[in-house]
Amino acid sequence: MIRQKVISHCNLLYVYQLPIPRLTKNDRHFNDIVERAAKLICTTPEFDELAQEVNLGSHQQGVTDETERAKLRAELDGMVAHLYGLTEDEFSYILTTFPIVSATVKEAALSAYRNFIPIFRNLEYPCSA
Structure with a gap:
């Protein structure tokens, strides 16, 4: 949607106007999405704290x-x-x-x-x- 509104740079005003699904920890698909994203992000020791926060364990469970x-x-x-x-x-x-x-x-x-x-x-x- 934003690509249709901007020419060279994106003003945060456009971002704030976007209709974005608002999932919470209680939503059925929240954990599935968090787990997949964490596996992509947590691939080095710098991300161990995040991995622990989302119950991935450590960067060793990240996918390389x-x-x-x-x-x-x-x-x-x-x-x-x-x-x-x-x-x-x-x-x-x-x-x-x-x-x-x-x-x-x-x-x-x-x-x-x-x-x-x-x-x-x-x-x-x-x-x-």
Whole structure:
């Protein structure tokens, strides 16, 4: 959305106006998202405190294998698309607007989106700005 409004730089005013899903620790998908993100972030000892905070343990549970990292990123993309209430066609279109992202990455994200359909079916998360 922001890319459609700005030319060269992003004013925080635009960010504050975005409809963003507001998950809390009590939401069904909160821990799944936090765990995947932590595995991508916590890959060195500097992130041990964060790893402990999110129950990952330490950076040793972080993922450094590029294939597994790509899978985690695709899963996060698919989950977030569902949280925003996007249809598969809408998500597919959005992916086409990123010309430097490879077709393989886009297909992995769409595949993850499809895999999560039964889990996210009939769930509504209020997006608030």
